[in-house]
Amino acid sequence: MSVPFAPETFAQITDRFSMSQFFTKIYTTRSKRPSLKAIVLQSKISPELLNDIIIKRPDLDDFKIDVVKLSSDLYRISLTRKIGEGIFNGIFLLDISNYGSWVVLTNASNYYVNHVIESFYDKLYPKISRIYFNLEQMEKFVNIIKDEYGGKSTFRGFTIIRNKRVWKLGNEKYSSGTFNLWEENAEEEIKKQSLDYNIKIIRLNFSIKDKYDFILLRANISRKGKCSLLYGDFNNYYYNVILKIIDYGITWREFYSERERSLINNEILLNPFSITYPEKINMIDLKKLSKHINNIYSCSIIHNGNPYFVANIGDYQEGSSFGVTVLGNTVTITPITKGTVEATWKLTEVVQQVLGDGLISNINKI
Amino acid sequence: MVEADEESKCVRDFQKYSDSVAILTSLYNLFSKKPELGRYVGIEKKLFRKDGRPIVPDFVVLYDENTKGLLFELKWSLPDNPTWLLEEIKDLEKYFEDLSGWTNDVKNVEFHDLVLICHISDIKKVVKLVEVLCTSEEFSFLRSGHFAIWGWSIVASKKGQREEELRIEKCYGKIRNIKIEQLLNEPAGIIISENVLQYLRWIFFFIKQKPPLTYIIAVLMQHILNAAPLDDDQKTYKINLDVILERSKIFFPSWDNYDNKTKQFKRNWIIEALDNMVRLDIIKKERDNIYEIPKPIYKKRIPLQEALCKDILKMGKIKQRKRYVKKTTRLSSDVKVGVLDDFFKKER
Numbered sequence: 113m114s115v116p117f118a119p120e121t122f123a124q125i126t127d128r129f130s131m132s133q134f135f136t137k138i139y140t141t142r143s144k145r146p147s148l149k150a151i152v153l154q155s156k157i158s159p160e161l162l163n164d165i166i167i168k169r170p171d172l173d174d175f176k177i178d179v180v181k182l183s184s185d186l187y188r189i190s191l192t193r194k195i196g197e198g199i200f201n202g203i204f205l206l207d208i209s210n211y212g213s214w215v216v217l218t219n220a221s222n223y224y225v226n227h228v229i230e231s232f233y234d235k236l237y238p239k240i241s242r243i244y245f246n247l248e249q250m251e252k253f254v255n256i257i258k259d260e261y262g263g264k265s266t267f268r269g270f271t272i273i274r275n276k277r278v279w280k281l282g283n284e285k286y287s288s289g290t291f292n293l294w295e296e297n298a299e300e301e302i303k304k305q306s307l308d309y310n311i312k313i314i315r316l317n318f319s320i321k322d323k324y325d326f327i328l329l330r331a332n333i334s335r336k337g338k339c340s341l342l343y344g345d346f347n348n349y350y351y352n353v354i355l356k357i358i359d360y361g362i363t364w365r366e367f368y369s370e371r372e373r374s375l376i377n378n379e380i381l382l383n384p385f386s387i388t389y390p391e392k393i394n395m396i397d398l399k400k401l402s403k404h405i406n407n408i409y410s411c412s413i414i415h416n417g418n419p420y421f422v423a424n425i426g427d428y429q430e431g432s433s434f435g436v437t438v439l440g441n442t443v444t445i446t447p448i449t450k451g452t453v454e455a456t457w458k459l460t461e462v463v464q465q466v467l468g469d470g471l472i473s474n475i476n477k478i
Numbered sequence: 479m480v481e482a483d484e485e486s487k488c489v490r491d492f493q494k495y496s497d498s499v500a501i502l503t504s505l506y507n508l509f510s511k512k513p514e515l516g517r518y519v520g521i522e523k524k525l526f527r528k529d530g531r532p533i534v535p536d537f538v539v540l541y542d543e544n545t546k547g548l549l550f551e552l553k554w555s556l557p558d559n560p561t562w563l564l565e566e567i568k569d570l571e572k573y574f575e576d577l578s579g580w581t582n583d584v585k586n587v588e589f590h591d592l593v594l595i596c597h598i599s600d601i602k603k604v605v606k607l608v609e610v611l612c613t614s615e616e617f618s619f620l621r622s623g624h625f626a627i628w629g630w631s632i633v634a635s636k637k638g639q640r641e642e643e644l645r646i647e648k649c650y651g652k653i654r655n656i657k658i659e660q661l662l663n664e665p666a667g668i669i670i671s672e673n674v675l676q677y678l679r680w681i682f683f684f685i686k687q688k689p690p691l692t693y694i695i696a697v698l699m700q701h702i703l704n705a706a707p708l709d710d711d712q713k714t715y716k717i718n719l720d721v722i723l724e725r726s727k728i729f730f731p732s733w734d735n736y737d738n739k740t741k742q743f744k745r746n747w748i749i750e751a752l753d754n755m756v757r758l759d760i761i762k763k764e765r766d767n768i769y770e771i772p773k774p775i776y777k778k779r780i781p782l783q784e785a786l787c788k789d790i791l792k793m794g795k796i797k798q799r800k801r802y803v804k805k806t807t808r809l810s811s812d813v814k815v816g817v818l819d820d821f822f823k824k825e826r
Contacts, residue, residue: 164710165710168709168710168711169710169711373680373728374728375728375731378731378734379731380681380682380731382677382678382680382681384676384677386676392641402781406778406779406780406781407779410699410700410704410774410775410776410777410778410782411781411782412492412696412700412781412782412783413781413783414492414493414496414497415493415632418642419641419642420632420641420642420675422496422675422679423781424696424697424700424701424782425700426699426700426701426704427704428704428773428774428775428777429774431704431705431706431707432705433700433701433704433705435677435679435680437675437676437677437679439641439642439672439675439676440641442676444676444677446677446680448680448701449700449701449702449704449705450705475677
């Protein structure tokens with residue numbers, strides 16, 4: 113049995129004040145250290161129930177949890193997971209001061225965060241759900257943060273996954289795969305490439321400078337709502353970044369809410385929304401989409417993308433159901449039964465995982 | 479080979495039914511968006527014959543200031559067997575009697591016509607038969623002028639692009655609504671709004687004609703039985719038939735207007751589907767009217783209807799085999815029936 117990682121114990125943190133002091137001290141000195149990861153999750157359950165859930169669910173028997181309440185809305189959690197022969201344990205803080213949102217704070221290793229913390233919370237869906245960003249949403253979000261900081265400029269580096277959408281003479285310039293784009297005009301470049309590629313943002317690195325060119329913040333944000341602080345004052349980071357992610361979550365929750373198919377005064381009402389792409393979705397991508405959806409959902413595919421795609425989809429775990437169609441350059445999602453925010457947002461992410469990031473917009477209520 | 483054919487027919491039927499529901503939406507959308515063609519009166523609206531017996535067409539429209547009527551009958555599938563097909567056609571005669579009770583304020587109309595809508599793949603056989611039949615006096619109701627057959631298909635757009643569109647074309651006869659006839663005389667027939675293909679197709683889930691078994695099971699599994707929230711340690715839950723029926727009502731928007739006979743008819747679809755789910759071992763029947771539903775329900779890596787078609791056909795074969803075994807292995811009176819333990823003792 114190996115213990116490859118010595119976790120931070122956060123023993124000196126007893127309340128929000130000491131938490132803020134502790135992190136500010138670390139992240140305003142220039143030295144090499146792991147980033148402070150903040151994962152924003154959505155949940156209304158009490159963290160004290162987590163242990164009971166693990167006991168009840170046999171599929172979580174590789175996890176062990178110890179929850180300590182530090183103050184009314186701050187917890188210190190020790191989470192251990194057995195992966196193969198290795199035992200991985202670490203400690204993180206859980207802030208529930210914003211109703212409906214949980215903020216996990218830790219400077220544990222990326223491996224521990226991805227394979228223990230994130231994996232644990234993903235298994236608790238739909239009790240705990242994620243928030244997701246696509247390219248357009250993330251770009252807008254970073255501009256909001258820049259304004260909050262009153263910053264003069266931002267420097268951005270995009271990590272994207274791109275897949276060729278069409279084979280055209282001249283587009284063999286770039287291959288498919290994961291790429292970092294650090295150029296000054298990266299946003300323009302992405303827009304240009306999105307005509308020939310499915311582009312999916314993975315992470316956006318950014319730094320904000322004041323008018324004297326001093327760095328105020330260096331951080332990155334992932335498509336699954338994980339934000340990492342590399343340099344910056346913790347209080348500013350909390351109010352200007354974390355709380356803004358929570359606001360973003362609330363805004364999009366509103367967008368995805370109350371979309372269930374309903375019967376009012378003998379008339380059926382639908383409340384669909386669409387994801388639009390700059391180019392038509394090709395048949396190869398539609399085949400990939402139907403395979404991917406089939407692996408995750410209960411799925412009856414009525415048209416398999418020739419090029420019209422139609423499927424009825426049921427979320428096995430959560431119980432919501434949807435109608436999904438693809439016609440031309442537009443994916444349309446129509447929630448049918450239940451259609452909760454968590455399930456609707458997740459399905460939007462599942463579609464974009466295959467087809468790349470599109471423009472999400474409302475279709476007027478019918 | 480035969481098995482593969484049966485399976486692909488089963489999967490195709492599922493698709494045809496789903497798309498026929500989209501055709502019902504298309505009619506609804508067409509008349510709601512273009513009231514100048516006619517006024518939408520109802521889906522599965524009950525009308526009355528002279529002797530008071532009701533008839534229920536799929537879709538009812540009034541036009542020319544409510545003085546004329548138009549009925550639509552939708553068939554997602556028509557039989558290949560000529561005798562059964564003839565029965566289906568004969569059954570249309572009832573729609574040509576004088577009808578009353580169109581709306582609360584429109585009791586009678588001057589005249590009404592009927593349109594039969596089916597998939598383009600069924601058109602050839604039905605038109606061929608109708609063309610022969612209409613020459614006889616008995617089937618004069620099928621003559622053009624007040625009866626038409628329309629075919630629908632989802633095909634690649636004629637604009638040369640790869641997008642597909644839903645088209646309704648005239649395949650036989652004529653009706654007396656001039657505006658609709660003009661629309662149908664366009665080279666591509668009636669091209670239905672993209673919205674129907676994209677999302678309006680989920681306004682309705684059923685047409686009047688009974689769906690294939692796989693279709694009802696899929697609707698039950700995906701939209702009704704799957705929705706129950708469960709505790710962490712709960713792997714199954716129990717549900718009463720009445721609750722299932724209550725939850726199913728939203729998929730039949732005209733439910734409140736149905737008479738008891740129609741309600742019972744739709745209930746039977748659901749009960750039959752549930753019983754078959756029990757036979758397929760997807761759910762369990764606890765006791766009368768109580769079902770035990772697993773969570774997740776029927777998890778498969780292939781599309782639901784493909785898995786269901788495979789399982790239903792397999793079940794049919796096992797049933798046939800069992801029947802065969804029963805007939806041939808009748809125990810004679812001198813065979814001793816014992817328990818397996820006795821047998822093994824002897825073997826040792």
